[in-house]
Amino acid sequence: MGRIKTIARRSFLIGSAAILGGVAFGAYAVARELPNPLLKGLGPDEAALTPFVKITAEGITLIVPRADSGQGIASLQACLIAEELDFDPHTATLDPGQPDAVYHNGTVASDGLPFPLYDQSGVANAARATVQGLAKVMGLQITGGSSSTSDLHEKLRQAGASARETLKEAAALRSGLSRADLSTADGAVVLPDGTRIPYTDLATEAARLDPIQDVALRSPDQWRLLGKPMMRTDMVAKCTGAQVYGVDIRLPDMVFATVRRNPGIGGPVLGYDDAVAKAMPGVRAIVAVTDGIAVIADNTWRAFKAADAVQIDWGAPSYPATSAKMWAMVEANHSEENRNSRLRDDGDVTQALGTSAPVTAEYRVPFLAHAGLEPLSATVLYTPERLDIWTATQVPQALRDKAADLSGVAAENVILHVLHAGGSFGRRLDIDYVLPAIECAMAVPGTPVQMTLTREEDMTHDFPRPIQMARCQGLVRDGQIAALNLDTIGPSVTESWFGRLMGAPPGPDTLLVAGAFDQPYAIPHYRVSGYKTPVMVPVGSWRSPGSCANAFFHDTFVDELIHAAGADPLAERLRLIDHSDSRRVIEAVAEMCSWAGTAVGPDRGRGIAFAYAHGVPVAAVVEVALSDRGIRIEKAWVAADCGFVYDPVNAEAQLTGSLIFGLAHAMNCELTYADHAPIQTNFHNYEGMRMYQSPQIEARLLGQAAQVRGLGEPATAVAAPALGNAIFAATGQRLREMPFSNTMTFA
Amino acid sequence: MQLTVNGNSHEFTVEEDMPLLWVLRDVLGITGPKYGCGIARCGACTVHVGGAAVRSCQLAVGDVVGDVTTIEDLGAGAIHPVQAAWIAHQVAQCGYCQSGQIMQAVDLLQRNADPTDDDIDAAMSGNLCRCGTYPRIRAAIKSAATAMRGA
Numbered sequence: 001m002g003r004i005k006t007i008a009r010r011s012f013l014i015g016s017a018a019i020l021g022g023v024a025f026g027a028y029a030v031a032r033e034l035p036n037p038l039l040k041g042l043g044p045d046e047a048a049l050t051p052f053v054k055i056t057a058e059g060i061t062l063i064v065p066r067a068d069s070g071q072g073i074a075s076l077q078a079c080l081i082a083e084e085l086d087f088d089p090h091t092a093t094l095d096p097g098q099p100d101a102v103y104h105n106g107t108v109a110s111d112g113l114p115f116p117l118y119d120q121s122g123v124a125n126a127a128r129a130t131v132q133g134l135a136k137v138m139g140l141q142i143t144g145g146s147s148s149t150s151d152l153h154e155k156l157r158q159a160g161a162s163a164r165e166t167l168k169e170a171a172a173l174r175s176g177l178s179r180a181d182l183s184t185a186d187g188a189v190v191l192p193d194g195t196r197i198p199y200t201d202l203a204t205e206a207a208r209l210d211p212i213q214d215v216a217l218r219s220p221d222q223w224r225l226l227g228k229p230m231m232r233t234d235m236v237a238k239c240t241g242a243q244v245y246g247v248d249i250r251l252p253d254m255v256f257a258t259v260r261r262n263p264g265i266g267g268p269v270l271g272y273d274d275a276v277a278k279a280m281p282g283v284r285a286i287v288a289v290t291d292g293i294a295v296i297a298d299n300t301w302r303a304f305k306a307a308d309a310v311q312i313d314w315g316a317p318s319y320p321a322t323s324a325k326m327w328a329m330v331e332a333n334h335s336e337e338n339r340n341s342r343l344r345d346d347g348d349v350t351q352a353l354g355t356s357a358p359v360t361a362e363y364r365v366p367f368l369a370h371a372g373l374e375p376l377s378a379t380v381l382y383t384p385e386r387l388d389i390w391t392a393t394q395v396p397q398a399l400r401d402k403a404a405d406l407s408g409v410a411a412e413n414v415i416l417h418v419l420h421a422g423g424s425f426g427r428r429l430d431i432d433y434v435l436p437a438i439e440c441a442m443a444v445p446g447t448p449v450q451m452t453l454t455r456e457e458d459m460t461h462d463f464p465r466p467i468q469m470a471r472c473q474g475l476v477r478d479g480q481i482a483a484l485n486l487d488t489i490g491p492s493v494t495e496s497w498f499g500r501l502m503g504a505p506p507g508p509d510t511l512l513v514a515g516a517f518d519q520p521y522a523i524p525h526y527r528v529s530g531y532k533t534p535v536m537v538p539v540g541s542w543r544s545p546g547s548c549a550n551a552f553f554h555d556t557f558v559d560e561l562i563h564a565a566g567a568d569p570l571a572e573r574l575r576l577i578d579h580s581d582s583r584r585v586i587e588a589v590a591e592m593c594s595w596a597g598t599a600v601g602p603d604r605g606r607g608i609a610f611a612y613a614h615g616v617p618v619a620a621v622v623e624v625a626l627s628d629r630g631i632r633i634e635k636a637w638v639a640a641d642c643g644f645v646y647d648p649v650n651a652e653a654q655l656t657g658s659l660i661f662g663l664a665h666a667m668n669c670e671l672t673y674a675d676h677a678p679i680q681t682n683f684h685n686y687e688g689m690r691m692y693q694s695p696q697i698e699a700r701l702l703g704q705a706a707q708v709r710g711l712g713e714p715a716t717a718v719a720a721p722a723l724g725n726a727i728f729a730a731t732g733q734r735l736r737e738m739p740f741s742n743t744m745t746f747a
Numbered sequence: 748m749q750l751t752v753n754g755n756s757h758e759f760t761v762e763e764d765m766p767l768l769w770v771l772r773d774v775l776g777i778t779g780p781k782y783g784c785g786i787a788r789c790g791a792c793t794v795h796v797g798g799a800a801v802r803s804c805q806l807a808v809g810d811v812v813g814d815v816t817t818i819e820d821l822g823a824g825a826i827h828p829v830q831a832a833w834i835a836h837q838v839a840q841c842g843y844c845q846s847g848q849i850m851q852a853v854d855l856l857q858r859n860a861d862p863t864d865d866d867i868d869a870a871m872s873g874n875l876c877r878c879g880t881y882p883r884i885r886a887a888i889k890s891a892a893t894a895m896r897g898a
Contacts, residue, residue, distance in 0.1 A: 070843075070878050072840070231837065238839035238842030239833040239849065240819075240830060241778075241779025244778075247782065248778035250776050256773060299769055300769055300773050301765055301766060301773065371877065373789060373791055373875065373876075373877045374783070374843045423878065424841075455786075649837050659879070660879030661879050664879070682785075682788060683789050688875060688877065689879070690875065691867065691871040691884065692872045694882065694885075696882070
């Protein structure tokens, strides 16, 4: 780390707020053990040995509190527990549980601090510990930021070990033997004579014991499952049509609904005429909901048709009506009074750039929809005493509390049935799609209502990845990068999302500059500043938030400067990066593709990109070829280091899939606004990537970094710059705005 | 109205123009076929009618000629070789598109026992996957083709 300069900590307000919070809550609140929520309502023959393991005579239930949107975290949570508990995780029931402080996510909170995640200094780690304590006291339960594995991998192995030793103790008491003489295998305690006592037979006795918690974890060389090729627990169900998603819930006497909300988000309903719709077949009721109307019918299709027939007079929301006006607002807010952070400020950029004509460039990224393939839905059963909600969510705690507020049902009587999501990409960090379903259910107490958004409503009412731009200046000298200044300007996801859920925190918005301020480059004069514009359209976290824009800006500008310096893009990045984990991923990708420069024959080119994103260094090389029909993305190589790889088959899928996700959106996706709403409302004009465009990909995980991190997002950050840099190599044309299909034709 | 789905005969009364997808999902409770776009641009709703892959979101139930098979009965009570290949390659991530992907791949392999990459591109490009599972879909189709030719 030697040559990396200290990150400026001038405006370290989030940390200060957290420290004050920690003092206010007191050290006891942070240090104490949280109660086990499973102990409430246990039956006589049921044991909840830890907050993550429940055993009854019928079987083993594992609580897997992080939400699965396809990244495979349900399976990994089960495997982490099962490794120490010595049983087959495929035989367990996996239950996301009810929201509870014991399932808080400290990592996602501390990752938001204004330190690069490679900064392991005492100051940074002390601040992280404080914020993690605050997350615990607040019970902040969130799935996001590629934080699940990092946050849970030790907790869940500990839970499995504690449950195992408690079951052994129960068997020891029954058999009159010492716990030390017993072993466990395949879901049973094994006595020295080989007698097997299944865990399920020990539930009643184990429930009477204080859980044994002082258990040393096994070392990796003893593992049966972790680190080896494993079958995901959800794989068979997902390949046989048996997986139940939110839209698949079927309850007795259930009715079906859909909603139309103001396409201008937050705008009012001035009036509506539902006379025609009310008389349509199967329509049960038309209900006024917040900012819109909902139709309740006897099937989804009839609800969709009737909703189309309601004439609604919408009022305008408060933000500008068109993309052009919103871009003008972004440009106008690039001013000193709107500077929110300067978390990187090495050397003297002003002086360095002032001495010679710099290289300059301006970059832009568009609004993007999340567009998980499963349209958003929620199924709700309301009575005045109890509210049941079936949906997929990344924020169960926030959902429960908002649902309680809206329905008047006490929070402890709001029961969540959290399901696997058919995609999310950050969309289910919001709960807006559940609230109108609750309003529908309150109109028909005692009858379950399944509310499904049309694809068009889903995309119109997205909280998109915001537009963002960067203005960059740099200097090259003697074939090297001497100075780099990057100003990134855009609406704040932090302000918009926190504002919707719990109130925006003060201080520098690290998400606004993530993927730019926290890159491990040792450039002599190096500065990154974030400028906040008004939020305008409400925006949200989109797979690799922050870095999905900033890594494109930062890495593409690095590539431009290297080109101006006449250096090799791979060699100059290696020279400038002073972080061994990061250097290794670049060296790995160079070896994988046999890097010999960007030129690989006529009408072809290669580009390399590097980013340090979500605590993971990741490098990709993309090779494109020009054809009669346009540019083909033919090959890609990607290397990353997320530390130890627990589930190698799934990790490869995440690395590959997140790269494709990034390539897809860089290639051809954008939301553009007219009349306050996106023009793109379905997959005919928001295409993404198709099978015929999907490149050959070779992926490698190095497994050498000290910290365990998640893999759902990092490769998305490098996809766009690698593609743009490859197209530059092949064509000589530098693409500075996404999507690239606005400039280039893709085959 | 009468329809045979997965070998079972069903009688029901709905509008002739109701898409087969919604009859399957909301009237008959067969939820393997998925709603993704409603305009035949994603393929999540793909089922077999008379043995061929169709987009059930765009096929009016009144126009259905032939028996309907969905992912639930693809292997007639067993795991179909294409499903076995999907499981072996661990194709699914969120899994929401995979019912449709598998039904489309079975249709391809019924017509073409040894598809090339171009054949796979041509047959599968109407099925959208947002998670980016395409490389494993391609590998699974090739494995399934080999297995089915050997069977």
